[in-house]
Amino acid sequence: MTKTVxxxxxxxxxxxxxxxxxxxxxxxxxxxxxxxxxxxxxxxTGWFVLPVPLLAFLYFIAELPSISKGEVVQSTxxxxxxxxxxxxxxxxxxxxxxxxxxxxxxxLVVLYSIYYLSKEKEAIHRFYMYLLLFMGAMLxxxxxxxxxxxxxxxxxxxxxxxLLIAFWYNRDHSRYGALKSMLITVFGGFAMLTGFILLYTxxxxxxxxxxxxxxxxxxxxxxxxxxMILVLLGAFTKSAQFPFHIWLPDAxxxxxxxxxxxxxxxxxxxxLYIVARFGVVFGGDALWFWxxxxxxxxxxxxxxxxxxxxxxxxxxxxxxxxxxxGLIMSLLGLGSASFYTGGADTAIYTAAIxxxxxxxxxxxxxxxxxxxxxxxxxxxxxxxxIRKLGGLMAFMPVTFTFALIGTLSxxxxxxxxxxxSKEMFFTALLKVSTMDFFNVQSWALLFxxxxxxxxxxxxxxxxIILFRTFTGPFPKEELGEPPHEASLGLLIxxxxxxxxxxxxxxxxxxxxxxxxxxxxxxxxxxxDIVEAKKISxxxxxxxxxxxxxxxxxxxxxxxxxxxxxxxxxxxxxxNLSFSKLYDFLLKGSQRFSKTITDTYMTGSLRHYMIYIFAxxxxxxxxxxxxxxxxxxxxxxxxADITVYEAILTGVLILAAVAVPFAKSRMAAIVLVxxxxxxxxxxxxxxxxxxxxxxxxxxxTVSVALFLxxxxxxxxxxxxRSSSRMRTFKIILSGSVGMxxxxxxxxxxxxxxxxxxxDYFVEESYRSAxxxxxxxxxxxxxxxxxxxxxIMVLAAASLAIYSLxxxxxxxxxxxxxxxxx
Amino acid sequence: MMNSRDVVLQTTSQVTVFIxxxxxxxxxxxxxxxxxxxxxxxxxxxxxxxxxxxxxxLKTMRQALPxxxxxxxxxxxxxAIFSGMGSFVFGAPFLSQAYDYFTLPLLGExxxxxxxxxDLGVYLAVVGVTMTIILSxxxxx
Numbered sequence: 031m032t033k034t035v036x037x038x039x040x041x042x043x044x045x046x047x048x049x050x051x052x053x054x055x056x057x058x059x060x061x062x063x064x065x066x067x068x069x070x071x072x073x074x075t076g077w078f079v080l081p082v083p084l085l086a087f088l089y090f091i092a093e094l095p096s097i098s099k100g101e102v103v104q105s106t107x108x109x110x111x112x113x114x115x116x117x118x119x120x121x122x123x124x125x126x127x128x129x130x131x132x133x134x135x136x137x138l139v140v141l142y143s144i145y146y147l148s149k150e151k152e153a154i155h156r157f158y159m160y161l162l163l164f165m166g167a168m169l170x171x172x173x174x175x176x177x178x179x180x181x182x183x184x185x186x187x188x189x190x191x192x193l194l195i196a197f198w199y200n201r202d203h204s205r206y207g208a209l210k211s212m213l214i215t216v217f218g219g220f221a222m223l224t225g226f227i228l229l230y231t232x233x234x235x236x237x238x239x240x241x242x243x244x245x246x247x248x249x250x251x252x253x254x255x256x257x258m259i260l261v262l263l264g265a266f267t268k269s270a271q272f273p274f275h276i277w278l279p280d281a282x283x284x285x286x287x288x289x290x291x292x293x294x295x296x297x298x299x300x301x302l303y304i305v306a307r308f309g310v311v312f313g314g315d316a317l318w319f320w321x322x323x324x325x326x327x328x329x330x331x332x333x334x335x336x337x338x339x340x341x342x343x344x345x346x347x348x349x350x351x352x353x354x355x356g357l358i359m360s361l362l363g364l365g366s367a368s369f370y371t372g373g374a375d376t377a378i379y380t381a382a383i384x385x386x387x388x389x390x391x392x393x394x395x396x397x398x399x400x401x402x403x404x405x406x407x408x409x410x411x412x413x414x415x416i417r418k419l420g421g422l423m424a425f426m427p428v429t430f431t432f433a434l435i436g437t438l439s440x441x442x443x444x445x446x447x448x449x450x451s452k453e454m455f456f457t458a459l460l461k462v463s464t465m466d467f468f469n470v471q472s473w474a475l476l477f478x479x480x481x482x483x484x485x486x487x488x489x490x491x492x493x494i495i496l497f498r499t500f501t502g503p504f505p506k507e508e509l510g511e512p513p514h515e516a517s518l519g520l521l522i523x524x525x526x527x528x529x530x531x532x533x534x535x536x537x538x539x540x541x542x543x544x545x546x547x548x549x550x551x552x553x554x555x556x557x558d559i560v561e562a563k564k565i566s567x568x569x570x571x572x573x574x575x576x577x578x579x580x581x582x583x584x585x586x587x588x589x590x591x592x593x594x595x596x597x598x599x600x601x602x603x604x605n606l607s608f609s610k611l612y613d614f615l616l617k618g619s620q621r622f623s624k625t626i627t628d629t630y631m632t633g634s635l636r637h638y639m640i641y642i643f644a645x646x647x648x649x650x651x652x653x654x655x656x657x658x659x660x661x662x663x664x665x666x667x668x669a670d671i672t673v674y675e676a677i678l679t680g681v682l683i684l685a686a687v688a689v690p691f692a693k694s695r696m697a698a699i700v701l702v703x704x705x706x707x708x709x710x711x712x713x714x715x716x717x718x719x720x721x722x723x724x725x726x727x728x729x730t731v732s733v734a735l736f737l738x739x740x741x742x743x744x745x746x747x748x749x750r751s752s753s754r755m756r757t758f759k760i761i762l763s764g765s766v767g768m769x770x771x772x773x774x775x776x777x778x779x780x781x782x783x784x785x786x787x788d789y790f791v792e793e794s795y796r797s798a799x800x801x802x803x804x805x806x807x808x809x810x811x812x813x814x815x816x817x818x819x820i821m822v823l824a825a826a827s828l829a830i831y832s833l834x835x836x837x838x839x840x841x842x843x844x845x846x847x848x849x850x
Numbered sequence: 851m852m853n854s855r856d857v858v859l860q861t862t863s864q865v866t867v868f869i870x871x872x873x874x875x876x877x878x879x880x881x882x883x884x885x886x887x888x889x890x891x892x893x894x895x896x897x898x899x900x901x902x903x904x905x906x907x908l909k910t911m912r913q914a915l916p917x918x919x920x921x922x923x924x925x926x927x928x929x930a931i932f933s934g935m936g937s938f939v940f941g942a943p944f945l946s947q948a949y950d951y952f953t954l955p956l957l958g959e960x961x962x963x964x965x966x967x968x969d970l971g972v973y974l975a976v977v978g979v980t981m982t983i984i985l986s987x988x989x990x991x
Contacts (some may be wrong), residue, residue, distance in 0.1 A: 107938060272860040719885040723877070725894040731980065734900045799949035799963055805887040809965040809972070813945040816967075817930050820975040824923045825980040827986075831920075834986045 049104035049119040056166030060159045067155030075642040076144035079158045083136035090129045097126045118175035123548025128172035135295040138523035143287040145519035148614035164190035177236045188215040195284040207280035214277045222264025228257035258312040269301025272329040275352045276609045284345040286405030294351045295394040306553045313371030323363025329356025339599045343404045361386035382458040387549045389451035396531045400436040403522035410513040421504030430500045435528040441492035447534035456574040489585030538565035590811040647765045682708040695746045720804040863905035870898035888969035892976025923978030930971030
């Protein structure tokens with residue numbers, strides 16, 4: 031496999047590429063969508079959004095031929111070069127596969143949402159803003175080469191998912207689900223960031239490409255296992271793997287287009303993307319193999335087992351998604367063995383990777399279609415509860431057809447694409463018995479048996495979805511008027527997906543060499559030959575086919591006898607236990623932090639001052655004791671004290687000492703002002719005009735602030751406190767003064783290295799073209815600091831504003847309530 | 851509470867506010883080579899507005915300058931961000947600055963630095979922040 035890198039450059043000199051443009055496009059659109067909503071109220075905002083994923087999809091389709099040949103698109107914009115953080119967009123087979131999913135399903139979901147969400151009743155401008163934000167972030171995740179940038183986009187997907195789940199934020203369940211998903215995925219995200227940093231300490235780079243180049247050397251490093259587990263935590267939380275799966279069912283509070291898009295087709299697959307990408311870095315290790323494949327298997331079994339007991343269509347689909355994600359995860363785990371063997375029989379394990387990629391595509395098609403079908407049912411009947419549904423086949427024949435195609439594909443029946451990938455999945459698991467490493471053989475039977483049981487449950491819930499909703503008598507007393515078929519706009523997107531289910535089922539080799547093989551090569555970059563095999567529908571009477579027939583037979587039997595064995599859900603621990611644990615931990619930590627906060631947040635300004643100064647004295651004092659401030663290093667010549675300075679110091683001390691003895695508040699303000707102006711004079715004496723100017727204006731403005739607050743303050747009172755407290759305060763104040771004096775002495779005594787100021791004096795005019803060093807440092811050398819400072823200032827001003835104004839508003843509201 | 855009827859203060863502040871404002875503009879522009887800059891300039895502009903508010907009252911000041919200071923802060927932050935991102939177009943990292951000398955009509959040869967745009971952001975942010983705080987506290991009763 032040879033890779034040629036062709037760079038697309040828009041302008042002669044710079045390095046912004048089309049690829050960057052495509053990632054940036056959704057963000058730009060997100061910024062202007064609310065404007066369209068305001069300006070064109072008559073047109074559904076979705077129509078303005080639709081071109082974005084469509085254009086991006088076309089761009090990626092146009093890249094498909096060259097990527098299929100094994101080429102790579104790469105371009106870099108430097109961002110923080112000193113920290114090794116560059117915005118490198120990198121498009122290879124795996125990235126392209128995900129990009130096509132994100133933009134393709136994205137376009138269908140936007141089209142669907144135009145008919146699903148009413149432009150009169152819903153705040154659709156917010157909806158589309160979040161959706162576009164997600165789209166851009168997700169593209170960023172799969173197309174970034176730099177791990178820090180990838181992490182940033184990763185958290186942005188969590189954030190936009192949070193906002194979308196909480197779209198109907200006045201519902202309790204929506205807020206609960208949103209918070210749950212956010213806490214769990216952000217926890218995983220932090221773990222992953224730590225893993226990335228460990229990778230950086232091992233390799234010295236944040237670039238995924240460069241890390242992969244060093245992949246072989248890492249496994250002996252002592253940080254290898256911690257880094258692996260941390261990265262996997264990120265992937266598992268995002269992809270809802272057991273036991274972190276609990277957030278996904280609650281995420282179903284989001285509008286159905288969101289569930290179809292984020293929580294089945296794209297975002298939850300980001301974890302799979304990470305596992306696929308990092309397989310080359312961590313794979314080939316027994317730990318990786320076992321963790322990934324076993325977590326996948328357990329998730330698959332647990333998801334399908336739990337799905338059967340649920341009665342809400344979306345909950346069934348959520349658990350089904352969890353189960354299918356587990357399936358793909360376990361395949362990625364099995365496939366990682368190819369890094370270990372590296373010999374002739376790698377074809378067995380690369381076949382597992384191929385199956386994973388193929389099923390990833392298939393799952394997006396049939397699960398996307400099913401979610402949209404459920405959305406239609408919900409839209410037309412007003413309920414998703416299968417106990418209240420039935421007999422819809424007669425009223426909604428088209429929807430029924432799509433549901434039939436989707437469920438049968440998910441159940442693994444021919445001639446749909448789900449059958450093909452399920453058969454290939456069984457093949458991969460049966461091959462486990464031939465593995466003669468990692469102590470696998472002693473467990474060989476476990477893999478196919480667990481997968482088979484999970485497949486039986488999958489079959490059962492597929493039948494439940496299909497038959498409970500669409501067959502049987504129509505429950506007139508529950509639903510009233512019989513529903514009618516959905517509008518064309520709601521039917522087109524699931525129709526396209528259902529058509530793809532059949533097309534990929536009948537002609538799977540459309541994908542084999544165009545999409546699957548380049549993706550496999552991207553997942554397995556260190557292997558010399560990675561080839562996809564031709565997929566064929568008929569492969570003889572082998573074990574796999576027998577397993578499928580067994581699944582069908584037992585599945586049908588279990589479905590018919592469902593009410594007799596449903597009681598097992600009462601005996602075995604329900605899924606809720608992990609959710610309960612989550613609730614317990616959340617409540618516990620809230621109570622704990624409240625107790626702690628209540629003990630020190632007394633509301634008394636004096637207490638806060640004591641904390642701050644006591645901390646300063648303790649930490650600073652400890653440090654000074656360690657370095658002996660009076661010991662002299664090098665010859666330091668202290669300048670002579672002029673008369674002028676002596677007078678200033680005298681006045682300064684007098685004013686400062688007088689403040690605590692001031693009888694009235696006005697006198698205290700004036701005295702504090704005097705201290706401030708003396709400091710200003712000091713700045714002038716020491717020739718720092720910028721500081722002097724700033725200090726003077728700050729003094730002036732603070733006097734004005736004092737005047738403003740004056741009338742709010744209570745009368746100045748003598749502080750009444752015990753003499754012990756008084757002594758403590760005097761000692762504390764004294765030690766603060768001593769500490770500052772000692773620091774000043776220590777600083778001039780310990781000039782162990784050259785001051786940086788010479789550099790600024792020299793470079794200020796030469797490289798920044800400014801003679802005012804202070805200003806040049808502020809806006810140029812330390813521009814980023816200044817930028818963050820004004821950001822902090824802005825946040826502080828908003829905090830003050832909301833503290834005062836919002837309190838005001840609620841008080842007014844209460845008064846009005848009291849009156850009425 | 852702030853409704854002083856001091857005629858002397860009101861009359862003089864009508865003139866001095868403009869002088870202070872002009873001087874703050876000068877400080878802002880001079881910043882690169884002489885004492886001054888966005889931060890000081892912004893604070894001084896805010897001080898001028900505070901003087902106006904002290905001489906008359908907050909309502910008069912609001913009428914004289916009917917601006918929502920949240921927007922001023924936000925504009926300042928946006929200018930700072932975009933001035934920093936402008937360097938991407940030239941393939942340079944965030945917040946890279948450049949300068950050159952130009953000959954302008956009336957003014958002769960003048961040094962123009964991109965840092966000035968960033969400084970304008972700082973200036974506006976400081977004005978917005980200071981005025982937001984002062985107005986929030988001042989209007990509270």
